[in-house]
Amino acid sequence: MGKGFYLTHEAKSWEQGLPVGNGQQGAVLLGGVQQERIVLNEESLWYGGKRERAVEVGKEKLEKVRELLEKGEASKAQTLCGRWFVGNPRYTNPYHPAAEAILNFEPFGKVKEYFRGIDLEKGEAGVKICFDNCKTVRELFSSVKYQVTALRMETDKEQGMSFSLGLNRRPFEENAEAEDREISLNGHSGDGVCYDVRCRVGKTDGRVCVEGGYLLVERASYVEIFFCVRTDYEDKKSLDACGRLLKEAAKAGFEEIKKAHIEEYGRLYNNMRLEIEGAEELAQIPADEFLKRCEEPKVQGYLTWLMFSYARYLLISSSYGCALPANLQGIWNGSFTPPWESGYTININLQMNYWMADRAGLGVCYESFFNLIEKMLPNGRKTAKKVYACRGFVAHHNTNLWGDTDITGLWLPAFLWPMGGAWMANQLYHHSEFKENPKEIRERVLPVMKECILFFYDYLYRKSDKMWISGPTVSPENTYRLLDGQEASVAMGVAMDHQIIRELAENYLEGCRRYNTGSPEYETEKMAQEILEHLPPTKIGKSGRILEWQEEYEEVEKGHRHISHLYGLHPGREISEDTPALFEAAKRTLEYRLEHGGGHTGWSKAWIMCFYARLKDKKKFDEQMRQFLANSVDENLWDIHPPFQIDGNFGMAEAVLEALASRRGDVVELLRIIPKGMETGMVTGLCLEGRLKVDFAWKCGKLTKIFLSSGKTQTIELRYHGVQRKVALLENSRVELEGVEDYE
Numbered sequence: 134m135g136k137g138f139y140l141t142h143e144a145k146s147w148e149q150g151l152p153v154g155n156g157q158q159g160a161v162l163l164g165g166v167q168q169e170r171i172v173l174n175e176e177s178l179w180y181g182g183k184r185e186r187a188v189e190v191g192k193e194k195l196e197k198v199r200e201l202l203e204k205g206e207a208s209k210a211q212t213l214c215g216r217w218f219v220g221n222p223r224y225t226n227p228y229h230p231a232a233e234a235i236l237n238f239e240p241f242g243k244v245k246e247y248f249r250g251i252d253l254e255k256g257e258a259g260v261k262i263c264f265d266n267c268k269t270v271r272e273l274f275s276s277v278k279y280q281v282t283a284l285r286m287e288t289d290k291e292q293g294m295s296f297s298l299g300l301n302r303r304p305f306e307e308n309a310e311a312e313d314r315e316i317s318l319n320g321h322s323g324d325g326v327c328y329d330v331r332c333r334v335g336k337t338d339g340r341v342c343v344e345g346g347y348l349l350v351e352r353a354s355y356v357e358i359f360f361c362v363r364t365d366y367e368d369k370k371s372l373d374a375c376g377r378l379l380k381e382a383a384k385a386g387f388e389e390i391k392k393a394h395i396e397e398y399g400r401l402y403n404n405m406r407l408e409i410e411g412a413e414e415l416a417q418i419p420a421d422e423f424l425k426r427c428e429e430p431k432v433q434g435y436l437t438w439l440m441f442s443y444a445r446y447l448l449i450s451s452s453y454g455c456a457l458p459a460n461l462q463g464i465w466n467g468s469f470t471p472p473w474e475s476g477y478t479i480n481i482n483l484q485m486n487y488w489m490a491d492r493a494g495l496g497v498c499y500e501s502f503f504n505l506i507e508k509m510l511p512n513g514r515k516t517a518k519k520v521y522a523c524r525g526f527v528a529h530h531n532t533n534l535w536g537d538t539d540i541t542g543l544w545l546p547a548f549l550w551p552m553g554g555a556w557m558a559n560q561l562y563h564h565s566e567f568k569e570n571p572k573e574i575r576e577r578v579l580p581v582m583k584e585c586i587l588f589f590y591d592y593l594y595r596k597s598d599k600m601w602i603s604g605p606t607v608s609p610e611n612t613y614r615l616l617d618g619q620e621a622s623v624a625m626g627v628a629m630d631h632q633i634i635r636e637l638a639e640n641y642l643e644g645c646r647r648y649n650t651g652s653p654e655y656e657t658e659k660m661a662q663e664i665l666e667h668l669p670p671t672k673i674g675k676s677g678r679i680l681e682w683q684e685e686y687e688e689v690e691k692g693h694r695h696i697s698h699l700y701g702l703h704p705g706r707e708i709s710e711d712t713p714a715l716f717e718a719a720k721r722t723l724e725y726r727l728e729h730g731g732g733h734t735g736w737s738k739a740w741i742m743c744f745y746a747r748l749k750d751k752k753k754f755d756e757q758m759r760q761f762l763a764n765s766v767d768e769n770l771w772d773i774h775p776p777f778q779i780d781g782n783f784g785m786a787e788a789v790l791e792a793l794a795s796r797r798g799d800v801v802e803l804l805r806i807i808p809k810g811m812e813t814g815m816v817t818g819l820c821l822e823g824r825l826k827v828d829f830a831w832k833c834g835k836l837t838k839i840f841l842s843s844g845k846t847q848t849i850e851l852r853y854h855g856v857q858r859k860v861a862l863l864e865n866s867r868v869e870l871e872g873v874e875d876y877e
Contacts, residue, residue, distance in 0.1 A: 139250030434810015525587030626683025739784025
């Protein structure tokens with residue numbers, strides 16, 4: 134399988150299958166012996182059309198809730214929020230599978246050996262089955278250039294292979310037909326997108342015929358099959374392209390398409406590399422076996438490396454060359470009723486998907502993130518006006534392909550949280566710090582931030598002349614208890630809100646200053662400055678922990694999975710060694726959560742690893758990594774919440790990057806933590822803010838080589854192993870540091 138991983142049994146369900154994708158289309162290969170199933174997906178095939186769900190609340194009701202919360206009548210306030218703020222309809226619609234391709238084979242014989250796996254170097258999935266008298270091989274990948282998913286199967290069985298091929302979309306199957314060498318399913322997904330799902334048999338030495346709604350392939354030693362899914366989400370003409378793309382693919386042939394795919398995929402995958410000593414030896418062990426051995430230091434190191442490399446594969450496959458970002462399951466989904474609609478949860482999950490992108494050399498994948506927030510902007514203006522009677526742009530904790538910004542759901546601990554858009558805006562600004570493209574920042578980043586500033590200037594509650602606080606709001610999905618026994622989630626003055634808003638205002642002012650936006654932004658800059666002057670600081674409670682709420686309330690769930698009040702530690706930059714009191718309080722906050730069972734979901738565990746990387750606590754970082762690998766990874770290396778959610782895969786990769794290299798201002802730090810089992814290794818192409826790239830190698834925990842490449846003239850302070858060095862870099866230069874090993 135090349136560099137990657139493999140298993141020795143077929144998948145029991147699509148959640149244990151092998152994913153491939155080209156950003157726009159995805160597929161999951163289950164690897165069945167007698168029945169192969171391939172789940173097909175398309176990024177924009179969601180059920181239902183655009184909806185405006187916001188109800189008009191207005192200032193009077195908003196102030197009533199605030200008054201009750203300020204008086205300590207949290208239960209009454211929460212009851213009113215449940216009546217007044219709930220959207221209609223309450224939920225967004227789900228992301229749907231496109232179809233399932235089912236291939237039923239005539240018997241091959243008794244299975245002697247079985248392998249299925251993913252080749253991370255080539256960006257493909259494969260199956261190899263050895264029977265008592267023959268073998269069969271299957272290869273599957275999705276091509277960006279040809280916009281198809283390509284399957285090739287071959288066998289050395291004397292009579293060749295014979296099988297039926299069908300497409301299934303039960304219970305949402307509409308128009309289906311089979312003719313010539315092609316099957317198609319098409320229809321309308323509720324009142325949403327129109328779709329066309331097709332598969333076509335290409336080159337083969339077997340006989341191909343149509344029988345009912347199926348294609349039959351008989352006595353073939355090899356066969357090429359191509360799949361294509363299109364919707365009219367972006368372009369009404371896109372549907373017409375499906376048949377044409379399949380014919381072009383069939384004409385080009387599998388090998389030509391594969392060659393182009395490996396070249397394009399490789400350009401992205403190979404522009405950043407992490408390698409460790411001993412990986413080739415451990416690669417011979419099946420994935421489900423080494424997952425059982427993750428207590429062993431070498432195995433933990435290998436798994437950490439493999440999961441990091443796999444995260445890059447998954448992000449390329451689900452987020453490159455497409456219109457929409459990776460959702461809760463990337464681009465893969467086998468259920469018409471997926472958990473949490475397989476949508477975009479923006480109170481951490483979508484953001485976590487992209488934390489690692491820039492440093493991992495995949496900043497190009499942010500284009501789809503931009504696309505989504507730009508769709509959200511006009512909707513968010515309406516939501517801000519209708520719900521809060523405010524100017525600007527707001528989004529809550531969920532969105533979808535239409536850029537929905539309204540309040541979602543009935544669950545009070547989650548739904549009334551107007552910070553989703555601001556968090557996304559902060560992340561776009563951080564992304565822009567890597568390439569520092571003035572045009573992109575002026576035209577695509579600062580305008581979003583400006584709209585957020587307008588909203589918060591109007592929305593923040595003037596508690597006094599000196600203090601403005603958020604509210605009504607929640608600390609995502611958490612609940613507090615008052616001294617009189619009241620339990621509530623809705624609150625005034627939440628730490629995470631203030632950290633997000635403070636970062637937003639600081640970033641906006643810095644961006645306007647650096648990129649000379651000029652006088653038209655002066656009024657908004659004044660608003661941002663006023664917000665900064667009036668926001669309360671992050672507080673430390675009597676226990677030495679950071680307060681999650683403005684007051685020192687008791688937490689109902691002391692080991693809650695969200696650790697929202699540490700946003701300022703990661704991904705924010707408010708809490709660091711430069712703020713020692715907050716830094717120490719963050720440590721105590723984490724310890725308390727973990728003592729009470731925190732970090733029990735995959736994505737939460739990944740976030741905790743990011744925290745410990747910033748806290749430079751190797752022992753706890755390694756222990757959290759061990760627990761993540763032991764408890765939160767399925768046999769196909771997908772993160773399990775449970776159930777499957779892809780954010781943990783990406784969050785774990787961010788933690789590895791944070792351990793290896795980071796930049797804050799002019800200070801670049803290497804090997805803050807060397808993850809357990811990775812004592813010897815190398816990195817190439819790791820990107821840092823300020824148009825900087827680093828390559829470095831280490832042996833037995835000590836750096837041996839450092840190369841720095843800069844896209845601009847700058848001076849940095851490089852820190853490693855207690856050493857501090859000033860390094861002057863010229864524009865477009867690449868410098869090898871001398872004397873890297875000369876330290877005590």
